[in-house]
Amino acid sequence: MRPNGIIIAIDGPAGVGKSTVGKLVAGRLGYSFISTGKMYRALAWKALESGLSLEDDEKLVALAGAVKWEFPRGSGPEADVSLDGRRLDLELSEERVSKASSGIARLAGVRLFMLGMQREAGVSGGVVMEGRDIGTNVFPDAELKVYLDASPEARAERRSGQLRAQGLEADYATILDFIIKRDAQDSGRVNNPLRKAEDAHYMDSTAMPRDRVVDAIVELYKVSHPG
Numbered sequence: 614m615r616p617n618g619i620i621i622a623i624d625g626p627a628g629v630g631k632s633t634v635g636k637l638v639a640g641r642l643g644y645s646f647i648s649t650g651k652m653y654r655a656l657a658w659k660a661l662e663s664g665l666s667l668e669d670d671e672k673l674v675a676l677a678g679a680v681k682w683e684f685p686r687g688s689g690p691e692a693d694v695s696l697d698g699r700r701l702d703l704e705l706s707e708e709r710v711s712k713a714s715s716g717i718a719r720l721a722g723v724r725l726f727m728l729g730m731q732r733e734a735g736v737s738g739g740v741v742m743e744g745r746d747i748g749t750n751v752f753p754d755a756e757l758k759v760y761l762d763a764s765p766e767a768r769a770e771r772r773s774g775q776l777r778a779q780g781l782e783a784d785y786a787t788i789l790d791f792i793i794k795r796d797a798q799d800s801g802r803v804n805n806p807l808r809k810a811e812d813a814h815y816m817d818s819t820a821m822p823r824d825r826v827v828d829a830i831v832e833l834y835k836v837s838h839p840g
């Protein structure tokens with residue numbers, strides 16, 4: 614038993630709504646929410662800002678170790694990443710950061726660094742953690758695992774809407790192309806590729822409204838953890 618509750622792992626491809634859904638599930642259960650994608654994005658952003666090579670695993674790990682990471686926990690589902698006291702928000706949605714994050718996420722040293730941070734952040738439970746390898750690698754013993762999927766077209770449509778809502782530029786065709794490439798990179802890499810854990814519940818949300826996905830996960834939680 615974990616002191617704060619169970620671990621709910623949500624994995625799936627780019628732009629499938631893992632963060633939106635995960636935050637809502639966390640809010641319903643009084644759990645914390647952790648986006649591991651934001652960790653990769655934050656490091657990618659810092660590397661871009663520092664002019665560091667995105668291929669240099671050792672230097673990236675050194676950079677990750679030199680900055681102060683903060684993930685406000687227990688402060689509600691809206692948990693953002695701060696680096697050296699700077700709260701990162703919109704800058705992490707930039708396309709250059711998405712691309713760079715997927716690139717550095719291939720590197721073994723970077724992944725190992727993230728793994729340590731992610732395990733530390735989630736081990737006491739009471740957490741919804743989303744990413745690509747949570748159910749397969751970070752917490753293979755998570756009590757509830759969900760693999761959230763949707764067609765690339767549906768994801769591109771949603772992502773365009775989200776970006777526009779943030780006041781950012783969004784061209785559907787470019788986003789679709791980008792999503793397909795990022796999926797290929799995330800699924801095709803050697804280190805902890807994106808894949809469904811054997812014991813994960815598969816949910817195709819292509820034609821499912823967000824609230825139904827949230828309800829379905831909360832229902833799975835109640836069934837597996839009555840009372």
Ligand code: C5P
Pocket residue numbers: 627628649650651653654711714715716718743744745746747795799
């Ligand atoms: O989920 P999000 O799009 O924010 O993730 C950004 C990138 O970080 C992904 O494309 C993926 O390459 C990487 N990532 C990962 N493992 C995770 C979470 C994210 O490799 N657990």
